[in-house]
Amino acid sequence: MMVKPTHPIHDNKGYLFLLYGSLFLALIVVALGAFTRLTEAGLGCPDWPGCYGFLTVPQSAEHLAKAVQAFPDAPVEVQKAWNEMIHRYVAGTLGLLVALIAFLAWRKPSRNKMLPSILLAVICFQAALGMWTVTMNLMPIVVMGHLLGGFTTVTLLFLLCLFERRRFYSNAEIDSTSKTEAGLEQQDVEINIDDQHASPTKNHISGKLKLLAVSALVAVGLQIALGGWTSANYAAVVCTQLPVCEADWVGHYDASAFHPISPTNDTYQYGVLNFEQRVTIHATHRIGAMVVSVLVLLLAFAVRRPLGVMASLSLVAALLLQVSLGVTNVVALLPLSVAVAHNVCGLLLLLLVVKTTLGVFARQTSAVRTSLRESGRLSHG
Numbered sequence: 001m002m003v004k005p006t007h008p009i010h011d012n013k014g015y016l017f018l019l020y021g022s023l024f025l026a027l028i029v030v031a032l033g034a035f036t037r038l039t040e041a042g043l044g045c046p047d048w049p050g051c052y053g054f055l056t057v058p059q060s061a062e063h064l065a066k067a068v069q070a071f072p073d074a075p076v077e078v079q080k081a082w083n084e085m086i087h088r089y090v091a092g093t094l095g096l097l098v099a100l101i102a103f104l105a106w107r108k109p110s111r112n113k114m115l116p117s118i119l120l121a122v123i124c125f126q127a128a129l130g131m132w133t134v135t136m137n138l139m140p141i142v143v144m145g146h147l148l149g150g151f152t153t154v155t156l157l158f159l160l161c162l163f164e165r166r167r168f169y170s171n172a173e174i175d176s177t178s179k180t181e182a183g184l185e186q187q188d189v190e191i192n193i194d195d196q197h198a199s200p201t202k203n204h205i206s207g208k209l210k211l212l213a214v215s216a217l218v219a220v221g222l223q224i225a226l227g228g229w230t231s232a233n234y235a236a237v238v239c240t241q242l243p244v245c246e247a248d249w250v251g252h253y254d255a256s257a258f259h260p261i262s263p264t265n266d267t268y269q270y271g272v273l274n275f276e277q278r279v280t281i282h283a284t285h286r287i288g289a290m291v292v293s294v295l296v297l298l299l300a301f302a303v304r305r306p307l308g309v310m311a312s313l314s315l316v317a318a319l320l321l322q323v324s325l326g327v328t329n330v331v332a333l334l335p336l337s338v339a340v341a342h343n344v345c346g347l348l349l350l351l352l353v354v355k356t357t358l359g360v361f362a363r364q365t366s367a368v369r370t371s372l373r374e375s376g377r378l379s380h381g
Helices: 008-038 061-070 078-107 114-135 140-175 179-188 207-232 275-302 309-331 336-380
Strands: none
Touching: 008 078, 008 140, 008 336, 078 114, 078 140, 114 140, 140 207, 140 336, 207 275, 207 336, 275 309, 275 336, 309 336
């Protein structure tokens, strides 16, 4: 008895669901990472990948005695240890899903293989950064790298979802049309970001808009790195007034605060930089926020016609929410829920700017393909 083969559309739909599920889980991992860092649970387990030599947090009297014997300088704090281990469990699950994505991508010739391969490499390096975060006692450059690795993972999954979603619906449309029409429609399968809200008559994209989109993307990326550096060096609450800082940050500006290799210390928990250096980091982060705000607002205004009003409003809404959370962090002295939300919203703003930038560059390509397709139809008519 012959088994009926799975229809490629159904097969790709399952793959797309896997991508969406992995993207959602990656967002949770980033939020858990921020929660772990902000609750000072980064060293909740002094070893890696286990916790005090166990696969889970030691809680029985026997296990606690063994933990004290093995790590006499790291007393067990059960709540912090669980914060850290839950983050590791969820991150490990994400790693397995990414490995599955890479495996499935290479099984189908039509699927994107470059992004899953890069994603798998990033996940492996991210696991190494997670280990070094513990073994190097929260060295700031490692902590910041770990945060950027998480943001990179989410961004790559987001891009993969965009590309595979476009390919899935393009293939579904091709499957329901004639072979002649399918040959013409296939030209649209590549990197075309959602165009349903954009006017088809406004496909021309100027070089200035492309430059603005790239500038906004680079600025958001640098601002995220600055945010990671601020958090890793415990400089988030060193300035408690607006708009920049109550301290004389100009007179005491110290560029050595951004040296990637921190002064040697037994542990970097709670920071090792002096007050002036922390003020420098914090003030720079705030100035960076102002620059990002201007660029994102300009980009939102510029794309309202070529990409549609919804793309513009999404950028403005995400920016306003992020700025509001940042201000709340300052005036309320870094409440945990707001600080975690600030991390997640920064990531969402990054994804929106990435999608907008892709849309800007894809629009010109879309216009060329539309012209070629119409020419093909006329010649076949």
